[in-house]
Amino acid sequence: MPLFEQLSDREKDVYSHDYGGMVHREPKKVVQFRRDTDLKQLIEEAVNDQLSVTLRGAGRGCAGQSLSKGGTLIERYQRDARLSGFDGTQATAAASSNLCRLELALNEHGLSLPVVPVYLNLSLGGVLSAGGLGFHSITQGQTVEHVRSFTLMTPKGERLLVSPDSHETLFRHVLCGQGQLGVIEEATMGLVPYKPYTHFAHYTFDDLNAFLKSLSWISSWRGDATLQFVGSIGLEEPHVAMYGEDVAESSDPVCAPWLQQGVPAHTYVEKNHRLKHHYEIAFNTNEVRQKKGVLYSAYCFPYDEFCEHAHLLLSLLKGDKEASACVTRIPFYAIRKQDNAPFFPFSPRQKASPSMLFGLGINWAVPLKNEAAWRAVKKVLDASLLHCVSLGGKPYLGCWHDFNESHLNAFYPRASQSLEELKKQWDPKGIIAEGQLNKKRDDDALG
Numbered sequence: 001m002p003l004f005e006q007l008s009d010r011e012k013d014v015y016s017h018d019y020g021g022m023v024h025r026e027p028k029k030v031v032q033f034r035r036d037t038d039l040k041q042l043i044e045e046a047v048n049d050q051l052s053v054t055l056r057g058a059g060r061g062c063a064g065q066s067l068s069k070g071g072t073l074i075e076r077y078q079r080d081a082r083l084s085g086f087d088g089t090q091a092t093a094a095a096s097s098n099l100c101r102l103e104l105a106l107n108e109h110g111l112s113l114p115v116v117p118v119y120l121n122l123s124l125g126g127v128l129s130a131g132g133l134g135f136h137s138i139t140q141g142q143t144v145e146h147v148r149s150f151t152l153m154t155p156k157g158e159r160l161l162v163s164p165d166s167h168e169t170l171f172r173h174v175l176c177g178q179g180q181l182g183v184i185e186e187a188t189m190g191l192v193p194y195k196p197y198t199h200f201a202h203y204t205f206d207d208l209n210a211f212l213k214s215l216s217w218i219s220s221w222r223g224d225a226t227l228q229f230v231g232s233i234g235l236e237e238p239h240v241a242m243y244g245e246d247v248a249e250s251s252d253p254v255c256a257p258w259l260q261q262g263v264p265a266h267t268y269v270e271k272n273h274r275l276k277h278h279y280e281i282a283f284n285t286n287e288v289r290q291k292k293g294v295l296y297s298a299y300c301f302p303y304d305e306f307c308e309h310a311h312l313l314l315s316l317l318k319g320d321k322e323a324s325a326c327v328t329r330i331p332f333y334a335i336r337k338q339d340n341a342p343f344f345p346f347s348p349r350q351k352a353s354p355s356m357l358f359g360l361g362i363n364w365a366v367p368l369k370n371e372a373a374w375r376a377v378k379k380v381l382d383a384s385l386l387h388c389v390s391l392g393g394k395p396y397l398g399c400w401h402d403f404n405e406s407h408l409n410a411f412y413p414r415a416s417q418s419l420e421e422l423k424k425q426w427d428p429k430g431i432i433a434e435g436q437l438n439k440k441r442d443d444d445a446l447g
Helices: 009-016 039-048 099-107 124-130 168-174 208-214 216-220 257-261 273-288 303-318 371-391 405-411 415-426
Strands: 029-031 053-056 072-075 083-086 090-094 147-153 159-162 183-190 197-205 227-232 239-247 266-271 292-301 327-329 331-336 356-367
Touching (some): 039 053, 083 099, 099 273, 124 183, 168 415, 197 208, 208 216, 208 239, 208 303, 216 257, 216 356, 266 273, 292 303, 303 356, 356 371, 371 405
Parallel strands (some): 053 072
Antiparallel strands (some): 083 090, 090 183, 147 159, 227 331, 292 356
């Protein structure tokens, strides 16, 4: 297990930052990914060395979730995908698998993951620890809602098969739980048929009220077509809604429920859009990352509260030129609860939430070492978080959120207590490093 100080300068930079580049932390030891890594032994060594353990997937976070401060950093990400079996309706894959490679491997068998993030150079385990939202969430909800079971290595060195029928409480708290209860080694996922063609319709609006009204049909949509959706709120540019419907052949008929709007749209058909968009995102964000810190935040609400939050956010940004100059995009998704899916306490869904939610995010590119810009951005982030509390919404934990105790009590009143009880049971020595759910970020770590 190499010491951090023994790494090359490039490796030191990689393992002391996440993708966002806004947080800097140096681990004492780094375990780079190998297929034959003995997780049980690594945990035992960390206990003997009295070091905390932090798990790192692709390191694509922005809030330091995959960084270690003076502990052991264990990398769980490979550039390919490992499928250990599938039967046509489900597949078991290593949690370290690259999502892009995993999707391509499934496509060769005529199958597809139901929903994945827009950017696919992520580990499966990392996505399951956050929840997983994407274009298909309007139909398929969150990635975690399609997990049938997973193998967990606990901090006590026990390997468990976890499912809704076995260790049910662990199942609901590990998924979306930010890696606080152990290492997901592999997961069995429910699959859907691979439909390579997508019929798209793009709508643009200059008026925010008209734009939000055009989305109202989504809140009550219950159809079974395989839809895609993403929207974006513009500052100086138009507001945009992109709808899509997947089909097996380009000539197949479509349901296209958005046509009821009765307004002109730009329409086209595209093949393998999911992968094409992924490569474009990778190129664009890598360019930004050279000189600026990248961060994103997201909050989820029912339709009416989403509209109210959209108005507030736009007002905040238009009133602060310093903050608005750092905004790269204001995207949002529609997220439909899956029938019979369990409730995940740390997901962006309240237990009593309606079937369809809207997740509104902000993508930022903040000039590094620019204190004035960071203060302006943080002012908007703090106001957004407070407004989320007042509206009864919930944040998406894969993003940047500067929680304090009152935030945690508001968003996760019972779940935080349940997490602590589970940690006492499965991590009695406190080997897993604290994260967003049980510790406020070190502000002195900001770049």
